[in-house]
Amino acid sequence: MDMNAYLSMFIDESNDHLQSLNENLLRLESEPEELSIVQSIFRSAHTLKGMSATMGFEDLAALTHEMENVLDLVRNSKLKMDHFIFDTLFKGLDALESMVQDIVGGGSGKADVTQIVASLQIILKSDYSASKAAEAAPVSAAAAVSTDSAGAMLLDEYQSSILLQSIEGGLQVFHLQVTIRDNCLLKAVRAYMVFEVLERSGEVIKSDPSVQDIEQEKFDFSFSVFMISNVSLEDLQTQILNISEIDAVVITALDTESLAVLNRAPAAAAAEAVSVPAQELKAAPALVQEASPSKAKAGGAAPAAANVSRTIRVDIERLDTLMNLFSEMLIDRVRLEQLASEIKRPDLTETVEHMARVSSDLQSIVLKLRMVPVDSVFNRFPRMIRDLAKSLDKKIDLIITGADTELDRTVIDEIGDPLVHLLRNSVDHGLETVEERIAAGKPDTGKIYLRAYHSGNHVFIEVEEDGRGINREKVLKTAIKNGVVTEEQAGKLTSDEINMLIFAAGFSTADKISDISGRGVGLDVVKSKITSLGGNVTVDSVFGRGSRFSVQLPLTLSIISAMLIKLGSEKFAIPLSSIVETGIIRKEQILNVHGNRMIEFRNSIIPLVSLSKVLDSPDYNENDEQETEIVVVRKGDKWAAVMVDEFIGQSEIVLKTLGKYLTNIEAISGATILGDGYVALIIDPNALIK
Template structure:
């Protein structure tokens, strides 16, 4: 079968499973006694193996199978978890990532050496392994003998019948046979207030990766409870020896509605039917076929009601959409908004009541379409954050440091375009926190700190922006050393740095070529990291600020717009030209008197609300023809950059307006500082959007 059309789907789902494996392995390293991490790894590896084998990617399937064998042996107490095993499993995950990335080139990586390492570990007796990372051997969970006098009506025979379809008129025509051990486990789950459900799952008949879908169903049911039995058996599910439906018997404390919602959200699952395995004694007054028939009627009615309740859930299933389609859709919405603004201007000239009413409806519909398109582009920031625990762990180990990474605000959403651009800046900030910020265990002990350092990565929503903070509890930054480093690097003179306050000295780290490291390493010393952060964030219309306390740590804050496609702007006019200032940068607009302007060292300033505010004549800043302005009253737009406020003197305020950002594709225009892009106004004229980050 030709599988090329499914490669992208395979890569996307494989990356998700590899991320889950990474997270579980990191958790296992921190909590080696928690067998749930092993179980999660086993399920993800099992699914990845089945998907790879189905697609014919045998190298991935074989390597995943070897990982799965080791996890299974640990789970069965046939092997003791060691640091060496964890290290090799991380090596396997790194290799699998390369193999998935180079899916069309199976010979990109030679896995024979890695497989030999895995085989050598499995062949060693438990006593010959490295130092044990856990205090006691890990043992399997065992269930005691089934308790007596459980208030539950269990079948006398060792089989229970389940209907093929949930219908009160149909007869029993399928059987699930339970062993004595499985029956004992079922009784024990009831004793712990869990319900035993029979879940029937129907797959789309066009489904190619049936084994992968069945594995995802089992993985989700195991998260919600415990899978007791499947029909057909799990081995046959893995080998795809079934049509397009299968049964699962699972114990859970979750409601049928939540389970049905969870399973139906799995791709290519078309229908889910759930029946409780049995009822309580109070519902059964007799034995035999009469009781069995009444029980099935009761369960069928309950399930029919539950299905009606969940009809709306089925409409919430998600699909994968190429990001290019969303970009094209956003561009079309942008053109629609531009034409809407044009129509509004024409309606103002015509002054027709009917046209105004029609445009009001058009305006509402356009806003709703825009909101829906914007929401469809929003992605949880966890997609970026989930990459960093592994990176921080590896970097800390390479430097002999003990670091705990705390992540907050994973659920915060950003536009996909913004999210794709902030990965590299966050990598630089986290590497700086580990390398420059957190001290070695010996240094921390001398300073009276715990041996384990803390790095915090947090996201939060603030109006129409998202704040991302990278904080460490390390040694902090010394402003004096920063000033000396700037002079030694030839970036500033002694006279210039002597005028800098401590907050301004902290911003020296963003200068190109600045570094306090005397030795260049793989991590730092070249003076390009923080410069990249500043340039990238400001190109997105955001700001960067830094605070630090010597001996206590540092915090770098990124302020980002939710989206960079459509923004709210303040429209202004100066020297006869119209410009847009992103509203995220605007603090306020005020009117001042020209006689209140003072000059300090050649810089015009004004005292505004107790703050000395530097003033910039926008026409001079943009090198526009300057007209003598002898007005007594002036208009000032106060903007913010990295925590500092500046005032732009403009000729006229035109009001707020939603604008569509068009990039300046020309190489000549891209090199001009001060402009973030352009937009088209309703009358068809082009208006430049000011980039406050590079303008002041």
């Protein structure tokens, strides 16, 4: 049997089963006595084990088999679920997801899961109890690293942050315990030679005792080091042991969890939990989905039996090919409509009109084929919030609504990371601790609402929490200190404009570095990503009561409605979704405010932009005109009037990228082919409004 022919099917179905396992384990955490949920989990694990064994992924099958054994005891009422079992099963799921991702990347799907398997085997023992399991569990990397007798932290916050960032960046972090022979006469020299090897192999972050004490021989015959390494553990060990009079070296590879234990900072453990990449999993649409990490209330009432539907899996590349072919047909349709209007033959006009109606229906179907429920992104967040809440010792309810709202696949692919930033920000710095909430007269459980809904040609996704809210006074002081705004500008800002300052690059009001988020850390990335998708993000906040981030996204990025305009002999397209209205202005209506041209529009003064100057038009200059057509465009709550030569009319256009050779072109987001065969560049209104 040709296994490669079935690999794609295996990956798709494995992702489905893994998502189902995650969701059902969250539900079971809420209802640990509900055996029907255990049966569903067992069936998914059993199927995944069989698929893995058939495909030859033995490590994946072996780990799933151990998890299946534990679930078998639970479903037969021979074992009761507890926090240790849940944590172990979730760690097993994380390992399974990593192994499947390795297979996706062309790997063998192998992984070191000895600790997880050992924990599962402890659970299978007849005398199992959570307390015994915790004592008998395999020694972790953190336990292998000893602290001093006073129990002081080995690493300060800065050092810990560097190591965490290195691990998240894919680098290796090691703890080394080096022992020099007790008959060595020049132990400081041997220690120096060890440090020379370490510095060639990476970067030393901390040594105990300090480097100065070691140089002055103020140590016994051993010392320990934390370092970031660019060589393997085995190579590093070999190099150090090659130094004469080195008695032993014990090297321990550290991960986020072991660093968290070492530094008594539970927040650090969450870094691993939130690094799972977004998957394109088959969505299970639900109008309302809940996940309470603290209480493990993941789904509320059990969902009704799913309607049986006949579906097939289609490779996404085929859909992309279909979309490209239809785009070409749409260009030809526009061309035929133009020719028919010129020739004016009734039978030709009638045929073209019929073709236009049929192709419009076809366009609707093709676009719907590309639409994916946002649940394919949302479904990974309950687990993420559960892990973050547990690591931060907070009580949180995640309430999801509108998960069946559909977006174009190209938008879905890109929106996952910005939402992760917003949710992590809400969990870490938006919501207070249990003690802070009780002191503020709030319920001890914080709520995060994740909503999606349609409005016109856009989809809105909102992340709202009932936490601290944005301290505008603190934001303003930080903005002035960091040079984001001047004191003079700060005095003129509205409340909404102050809120938006947190999206400035590198802006943060966090009092300390957090590996999960900081209020403002990463938000500039969120804004730039959403803007690149043709969307917009805004924030509303009431200090002490919470914040709401609202993300506005276009339904599709493939075919849009646009206004075609001319600048001399050149044609351009402006997306209709950005246009407020069109009009004509006379020269005397143009105002000069501090050297900037402005016009009065709807009882406010808005800037006037010369499109011919921005695009360096070769044969049009609006200064020669007494009257000029304008297009009023918007970017969030900011408006601007753009001067154009002539309006051609509205049209459905197909977006084409400019390719990798034409990059960073000011005010141009792409191109389209018009009905007459000419290329028209698509204006990016966001670039015209500063």
